[in-house]
Amino acid sequence: MGLVTCDIAVSLDGFVAGPHQSAELPMGEGVDGRLHSWMVEQREENASELEAITAAGAFIMGRNMFGPIRGAWEGSWKGWWGPNPPYHGPVFVLTHHAREPLAMDGGTTFTFVTDGIDAALDRARAAAGTGAVSICGGAQTINQYLVVDAIDELRVHLAPVILGAGERLFDGVGPKSFEQAGARQTGLVTHLNYRARR
Amino acid sequence: MGLVTCDIAVSLDGFVAGPHQSAELPMGEGVDGRLHSWMVEQREENASELEAITAAGAFIMGRNMFGPIRGAWEGSWKGWWGPNPPYHGPVFVLTHHAREPLAMDGGTTFTFVTDGIDAALDRARAAAGTGAVSICGGAQTINQYLVVDAIDELRVHLAPVILGAGERLFDGVGPKSFEQAGARQTGLVTHLNYRARR
Numbered sequence: 001m002g003l004v005t006c007d008i009a010v011s012l013d014g015f016v017a018g019p020h021q022s023a024e025l026p027m028g029e030g031v032d033g034r035l036h037s038w039m040v041e042q043r044e045e046n047a048s049e050l051e052a053i054t055a056a057g058a059f060i061m062g063r064n065m066f067g068p069i070r071g072a073w074e075g076s077w078k079g080w081w082g083p084n085p086p087y088h089g090p091v092f093v094l095t096h097h098a099r100e101p102l103a104m105d106g107g108t109t110f111t112f113v114t115d116g117i118d119a120a121l122d123r124a125r126a127a128a129g130t131g132a133v134s135i136c137g138g139a140q141t142i143n144q145y146l147v148v149d150a151i152d153e154l155r156v157h158l159a160p161v162i163l164g165a166g167e168r169l170f171d172g173v174g175p176k177s178f179e180q181a182g183a184r185q186t187g188l189v190t191h192l193n194y195r196a197r198r
Numbered sequence: 199m200g201l202v203t204c205d206i207a208v209s210l211d212g213f214v215a216g217p218h219q220s221a222e223l224p225m226g227e228g229v230d231g232r233l234h235s236w237m238v239e240q241r242e243e244n245a246s247e248l249e250a251i252t253a254a255g256a257f258i259m260g261r262n263m264f265g266p267i268r269g270a271w272e273g274s275w276k277g278w279w280g281p282n283p284p285y286h287g288p289v290f291v292l293t294h295h296a297r298e299p300l301a302m303d304g305g306t307t308f309t310f311v312t313d314g315i316d317a318a319l320d321r322a323r324a325a326a327g328t329g330a331v332s333i334c335g336g337a338q339t340i341n342q343y344l345v346v347d348a349i350d351e352l353r354v355h356l357a358p359v360i361l362g363a364g365e366r367l368f369d370g371v372g373p374k375s376f377e378q379a380g381a382r383q384t385g386l387v388t389h390l391n392y393r394a395r396r
Contacts, residue, residue, distance in 0.1 A: 161374065182383065
């Protein structure tokens with residue numbers, strides 16, 4: 001069985017997105033690319049970490065990461081990533097609202113899971129085979145998987161900014177401790193790797 | 199004029215101490231050395247960072263870092279550090295309650311400052327001469343100096359633990375951004391250096 005990994009970009013004060021995320025402001029107020037500039041402006045310098053983010057065999061994300069729609073599904077929202085999302089594999093979206101699976105270009109499929117995080121992990125593991133399952137976010141989804149000790153490798157991409165408000169990683173998760181598994185600083189980010197203590 | 203520096207050990211979820219600090223639990227509940235084990239168990243491995251912590255010409259700390267007493271001074275509390283504290287220089291303690299200076303062994307003096315953080319910084323700068331002024335903590339004191347952009351070098355010593363509660367670094371400080379100035383991981387901690395953008 002593959003590892004369960006998690007890559008998340010976070011501010012020094014622990015936020016993965018600003019408040020009031022919306023269709024106009026996918027990352028919420030006050031973020032303006034400040035958490036992810038390393039992904040855009042310095043792709044080569046961060047190539048190994050970027051490759052690792054989408055190397056998993058299957059992916060899990062929360063409904064709020066998939067899109068700005070809350071409550072029942074309306075319209076034909078297909079994610080933030082255009083017709084050919086960067087996952088190129090099965091993506092399981094946690095939601096309370098059932099929806100038919102969406103097949104995208106390039107091998108990405110969005111499957112909507114309404115029976116909770118354990119069921120989603122089981123399905124992602126089955127889909128991934130020997131590959132890893134990546135918990136993509138957002139904060140609430142990661143925190144739920146941290147609480148049940150499901151994440152084997154946590155890769156924090158720490159941006160040198162303070163946001164002051166937003167969606168907080170690790171909220172409601174502690175106490176917990178990890179093994180350190182590496183740190184690498186590039187121009188706009190520090191990559192911090194942690195392993196679960198088993 | 200020397201730099202204003204700040205060294206602070208912090209958990210992954212941003213806490214520098216647990217809740218309910220007291221004479222019996224100086225670091226608060228749930229900490230048990232988990233933020234500072236690198237200082238105790240791996241002194242050699244972290245020698246350069248440890249030396250830097252007390253290399254300043256003068257120091258500033260909050261009253262809650264100096265001791266567990268709240269309100270008016272009572273008894274003869276002289277800090278947590280015994281007769282010969284590790285500062286070996288002038289330490290300015292922010293407090294609302296006036297008290298005569300305390301001269302300790304080894305050159306440490308505790309001077310109690312009741313007229314605010316700017317006055318304390320002025321006095322510490324004068325005392326440090328060309329040396330650095332170190333903001334020692336706790337979280338509230340550091341956050342106040344971050345708000346007014348007084349800290350030139352912020353050195354975060356990140357422990358691989360989640361505490362879940364306590365005194366939070368960066369609370370009420372943002373938005374702000376820093377220049378990265380180095381990252382080094384040793385067995386029990388990752389040292390992260392940041393410079394103020396001027």
